[in-house]
Amino acid sequence: MPGPELPTAPDAGPAHGACTSCAIYNSANLRKLGVETGTYDYVAAVAGNPNTGKSTVFNALTGLRQHVGNWPGKTVARAEGGFHYHGHGYKLVDLPGTYSLLSTSNDEEIARDFLLFGRPDVTIAVVDATRLERNLNLVLQILQITDRVVVALNLMDESERHGITIDVRHLARELGVPVTPMAARKGQGVPELLESVEQVARGTVATRAHRVKHRDPRLERAVDVLAGQLQQTFPGLPSTRWVALRLLEGDPGTEQAVRDGTLGDLGRGIAGPEATSARPTGTAAR
Amino acid sequence: MTLDELRPDHRATVVALEIRGVQRRRLMDLGLLPGTEVRVDMTSPLGDPTAYLVRDALIALRRSQARAVHIEVHDDEPGRR
Ligand SMILES: Nc1nc2c(ncn2[C@@H]2O[C@H](COP(=O)(O)OP(=O)(O)OP(=O)(O)O)[C@@H](O)[C@H]2O)c(=O)[nH]1
Ligand SMILES: [Mg+2]
Numbered sequence: 564m565p566g567p568e569l570p571t572a573p574d575a576g577p578a579h580g581a582c583t584s585c586a587i588y589n590s591a592n593l594r595k596l597g598v599e600t601g602t603y604d605y606v607a608a609v610a611g612n613p614n615t616g617k618s619t620v621f622n623a624l625t626g627l628r629q630h631v632g633n634w635p636g637k638t639v640a641r642a643e644g645g646f647h648y649h650g651h652g653y654k655l656v657d658l659p660g661t662y663s664l665l666s667t668s669n670d671e672e673i674a675r676d677f678l679l680f681g682r683p684d685v686t687i688a689v690v691d692a693t694r695l696e697r698n699l700n701l702v703l704q705i706l707q708i709t710d711r712v713v714v715a716l717n718l719m720d721e722s723e724r725h726g727i728t729i730d731v732r733h734l735a736r737e738l739g740v741p742v743t744p745m746a747a748r749k750g751q752g753v754p755e756l757l758e759s760v761e762q763v764a765r766g767t768v769a770t771r772a773h774r775v776k777h778r779d780p781r782l783e784r785a786v787d788v789l790a791g792q793l794q795q796t797f798p799g800l801p802s803t804r805w806v807a808l809r810l811l812e813g814d815p816g817t818e819q820a821v822r823d824g825t826l827g828d829l830g831r832g833i834a835g836p837e838a839t840s841a842r843p844t845g846t847a848a849r
Numbered sequence: 850m851t852l853d854e855l856r857p858d859h860r861a862t863v864v865a866l867e868i869r870g871v872q873r874r875r876l877m878d879l880g881l882l883p884g885t886e887v888r889v890d891m892t893s894p895l896g897d898p899t900a901y902l903v904r905d906a907l908i909a910l911r912r913s914q915a916r917a918v919h920i921e922v923h924d925d926e927p928g929r930r
Contacts, residue, residue, distance in 0.1 A: 663874075693905070694904070696880075696904050697904040697905060700878065700880070813870070814871075
């Protein structure tokens, strides 16, 4: 399978010579670090619906053996590992599966909070190519909060077996972020995924995430006002527009977190104290 | 007509969700929106919960949830999807 065409800036790859998109070259540059994340430059989150192969992708990149099995809900807490690629350290965070950032169970909350408030430099959205329509719900929700997304279109072997063909270039263009087809269990597509993750992390490819628009301009204005107030009350809090929308919906959990101030702790706490000190060249100033 | 009345192996299209707040959100996150096609897959002995096929995945709904989903039944076949 040919590598995916990035949605924008076709010649914006890193300056590593001619063979940077060549699979063997890329894999040779991957050093799996297991749990030894040490210091790192970038944090990448692995998110997606349950049972889409997130832990399989995580294991392929870190060399770890996170629990993998053929039923949903295996990963119930966040697992961390690391890898080194083209001279940069990455911390990778494997998240529990979730269908939505909106209505959530306990494991789903772990994933939601990390995506919203953990400030990952890249989010790898692992999707099941045999159930694309269902999986895109979460992808679109993630694209509402960040541009720094790579879609890992996994289980391509299964979808081919079912006779499903996916227009990957078109999908990438519509979503506005790179889409890499893969069959993670066989290691297929891993080099291309690495390349896209690096490009998004380092900002060498311009992504322009598809944003679902709200129909009513009054709603947009209300979100602007509330998000501004949240920014003042909780300085540095990410995803304030998302939080503002939940408040406008009257979501009880969000209202409570604002009232008792735990919302601010979410914004500070999740990356962990070690994460801020150990990121010499990260993008903390975003 | 509502989803709890849909007979096994008949297909229908969701036309409205008569439910608000968190419960409505949950149904939408399960993939049930106006325009979505749905089919009964399995009923438990007492018919509660029932498994439905929605967007290539099985979801289980309690009768109280299914009652909030207004549908239009397709008038072809039973059986095929
Ligand atoms: N055929 C095929 N199977 C895969 C592929 N990737 C993962 N799997 C299988 O899919 C199943 C689920 O993989 P996991 O990596 O545990 O999925 P997960 O997304 O981490 O699951 P949860 O943590 O439960 O949400 C396992 O049986 C994997 O071996 C793939 O590319 N092709
Ligand atoms: Mg997992």
